[in-house]
Amino acid sequence: MLKTYVITGGTDGIGKALAHTYLDRGQEVVVVGRSAEKGKAWLDAARQRGAAARAHFIHADLSLLSQTRAVIDSIRSAFAKIDALVLCARHFRTTRLVTAEGFENTFAHFYLSRFLLSHGLADLLQSAHTPVILNIAGPGGEGEIHWEDLQLARGYDGQRALMQGGRLNDLLGVAFTDARPETRVRYVLLNPGAVDTGFSGQYTPDVRAQIDVIRRSAQPVRAAIVPIVKVLDDPPLTPLSAFVRDVPLSPHGPAFALGEARRLHLLTKTLLDN
Numbered sequence: 001m002l003k004t005y006v007i008t009g010g011t012d013g014i015g016k017a018l019a020h021t022y023l024d025r026g027q028e029v030v031v032v033g034r035s036a037e038k039g040k041a042w043l044d045a046a047r048q049r050g051a052a053a054r055a056h057f058i059h060a061d062l063s064l065l066s067q068t069r070a071v072i073d074s075i076r077s078a079f080a081k082i083d084a085l086v087l088c089a090r091h092f093r094t095t096r097l098v099t100a101e102g103f104e105n106t107f108a109h110f111y112l113s114r115f116l117l118s119h120g121l122a123d124l125l126q127s128a129h130t131p132v133i134l135n136i137a138g139p140g141g142e143g144e145i146h147w148e149d150l151q152l153a154r155g156y157d158g159q160r161a162l163m164q165g166g167r168l169n170d171l172l173g174v175a176f177t178d179a180r181p182e183t184r185v186r187y188v189l190l191n192p193g194a195v196d197t198g199f200s201g202q203y204t205p206d207v208r209a210q211i212d213v214i215r216r217s218a219q220p221v222r223a224a225i226v227p228i229v230k231v232l233d234d235p236p237l238t239p240l241s242a243f244v245r246d247v248p249l250s251p252h253g254p255a256f257a258l259g260e261a262r263r264l265h266l267l268t269k270t271l272l273d274n
């Protein structure tokens with residue numbers, strides 16, 4: 001049966017490789033990305049493969065909540081069910097940037113948009129046979145959550161923002177399953193390890209040079225997606241699971257504390273309601 005995959009950040013790196021994989025398998029794929037040019041390249045490639053009818057592009061900057069909400073509306077108006085939501089959009093910022101809506105950029109696109117998409121599409125996923133949300137970030141990471149300053153107004157650092165974002169996504173997974181004890185949707189958190197991708201970001205020359213070094217010894221994308229495709233094809237039976245590459249990680253360790261997940265969930269809802 002035809003399955004529908006929604007992939008954010010599907011215009012580059014891991015997301016792009018997954019989009020092409022599932023299109024080539026005959027599935028329906030919705031790519032969400034902020035580059036019109038890369039979106040056109042995706043649609044052109046699909047057309048060349050004779051798969052134009054199954055390839056979709058939604059142009060959106062996911063650092064803006066208004067655009068994330070418009071993505072949800074657009075998917076809801078076009079599809080009655082989705083089988084997989086794959087969250088890959090990520091952009092590194094050396095300097096702190098506040099969006100036009102007043103949120104710190106990393107917090108907004110790496111956490112808030114994933115929160116909105118996960119909860120906002122949950123019922124469409126529930127209609128699928130073996131639905132899965134795959135949140136690709138950095139589960140089990142050692143970043144610190146700055147509870148009193150989640151948007152790092154004081155002491156912003158790009159790496160700190162990203163590491164904190166990984167922790168927030170872990171708690172998003174915990175809170176998602178906590179809020180839906182009856183759900184069939186599997187929430188999977190996955191760290192792909194170092195992968196030679198686009199590394200979308202605003203970097204200083206020094207950091208860019210460090211990234212170039214990391215990329216030279218990182219896994220190629222085609223190898224990195226092997227365990228990811230495995231999880232998407234055969235999601236774990238438990239509501240919440242976590243992996244580092246293909247190695248399972250307990251989703252019950254300190255990084256996945258239920259009390260913290262509930263605290264973050266409430267804080268997030270308050271932020272989004274204001």
Ligand SMILES: NC(=O)c1ccc[n+]([C@@H]2O[C@H](COP(=O)([O-])OP(=O)(O)OC[C@H]3O[C@@H](n4cnc5c(N)ncnc54)[C@H](OP(=O)(O)O)[C@@H]3O)[C@@H](O)[C@H]2O)c1
Nearest residue numbers: 009012013014035062063089090091194195197198199200
């Ligand atoms: N690569 C690694 O070594 C590594 C390691 C650990 C975890 N991960 C995780 O893996 C996931 C995929 O990363 P990747 O390495 O494949 O990244 P990538 O190659 O840099 O691709 C990121 C994608 O996200 C898009 N994007 C960025 N900001 C966006 C926004 N505001 N709105 C919409 N789309 C946006 C980018 O679009 P543009 O190209 O237009 O910017 C691009 O398509 C991320 O969640 C990342 O945290 C990666």
